[in-house]
Amino acid sequence: MKIEKAADLGFCFGVKRALATLEEVARQKGGVETLGALVHNQQVMARLNGLGVKVVKDISEITGDTVVISSHGVGPKVLEAIRERGIGIVDTTCPFVQRAQKAAHRLAEAGFFTLIYGDVNHPEVKGILGWAEGRGLATLASEDLENVELSRHLGLLSQTTQVPARFIEFAKAATEKALVKDAELRIVDTVCHDIRLRQAATLSLAARADLMLVIGGHHSANTRHLVELCSPLTATYLVETADEIDPAWLEGRDLIGVTAGASTAPETIEAVVRRLEELGSIGEYQTAAYRSQ
Numbered sequence: 001m002k003i004e005k006a007a008d009l010g011f012c013f014g015v016k017r018a019l020a021t022l023e024e025v026a027r028q029k030g031g032v033e034t035l036g037a038l039v040h041n042q043q044v045m046a047r048l049n050g051l052g053v054k055v056v057k058d059i060s061e062i063t064g065d066t067v068v069i070s071s072h073g074v075g076p077k078v079l080e081a082i083r084e085r086g087i088g089i090v091d092t093t094c095p096f097v098q099r100a101q102k103a104a105h106r107l108a109e110a111g112f113f114t115l116i117y118g119d120v121n122h123p124e125v126k127g128i129l130g131w132a133e134g135r136g137l138a139t140l141a142s143e144d145l146e147n148v149e150l151s152r153h154l155g156l157l158s159q160t161t162q163v164p165a166r167f168i169e170f171a172k173a174a175t176e177k178a179l180v181k182d183a184e185l186r187i188v189d190t191v192c193h194d195i196r197l198r199q200a201a202t203l204s205l206a207a208r209a210d211l212m213l214v215i216g217g218h219h220s221a222n223t224r225h226l227v228e229l230c231s232p233l234t235a236t237y238l239v240e241t242a243d244e245i246d247p248a249w250l251e252g253r254d255l256i257g258v259t260a261g262a263s264t265a266p267e268t269i270e271a272v273v274r275r276l277e278e279l280g281s282i283g284e285y286q287t288a289a290y291r292s293q
């Protein structure tokens with residue numbers, strides 16, 4: 001049994017940057033609060049908890065003099081409300097997310113309505129909608145467009161972690177609906193560069209592998225997308241930790257592909273690879289013992 005890791009996997013640029021900043025602040029201050037979880041990964045959050053990092057869900061719950069904004073970012077009204085309470089802000093919003101926020105803000109200032117291809121319940125999308133100044137809508141279903149009156153001045157963006165090909169399909173559906181007399185459409189490609197690389201590397205490995213293991217949080221959007229991309233190509237399982245691997249999955253498989261979401265820590269990936277190696281050698285031993293009988 002051969003184990004191969006995708007060429008790009010695990011912590012992305014934005015998560016590494018946010019973690020480095022948060023850890024430094026937590027060490028300096030002996031602990032700090034973050035508004036929302038920094039990443040959607042239990043193992044990473046448990047480690048941060050050990051450094052005194054506490055997650056608050058709402059501004060009203062902040063007890064310290066400083067709060068850390070996660071890599072997903074927030075809308076301008078949230079920043080304003082924090083400042084009004086005299087609380088200092090350490091902003092770790094990823095530059096790729098900031099790019100989407102600025103695009104929404106520019107569109108709003110130019111009188112455009114912003115349509116976001118994304119999950120309306122995800123903190124990043126809520127933040128981008130905030131920058132659209134109340135003139136925006138987010139959805140992942142192009143059928144939803146049937147029920148809305150689209151503005152003749154329409155801007156289109158994507159949540160940074162969406163699958164590019166699906167954003168293109170969504171943009172085609174929106175274009176068909178929006179292009180009426182005198183309409184003006186502005187499409188901004190806000191899919192994150194790191195996510196593109198990870199999805200491409202995962203697809204190329206899944207095309208050759210007999211089994212793909214995707215490592216990441218069950219609530220992580222970009223991890224779930226990796227599962228969705230691999231599933232039509234080969235047998236695919238999502239695991240959060242090495243303990244979740246079922247040895248029966250490996251039976252009769254020659255090449256096991258391993259990939260991981262952008263918020264999965266390197267130590268979690270290495271633990272999964274070590275467990276696969278152990279199970280692989282047990283499998284070889286059992287096969288050899290069976291042959292010698």
Ligand code: SF4
Nearest residue numbers: 012014094096160192
């Ligand atoms: S996935 Fe992309 S946009 Fe999101 S934090 Fe990572 S680098 Fe930034």
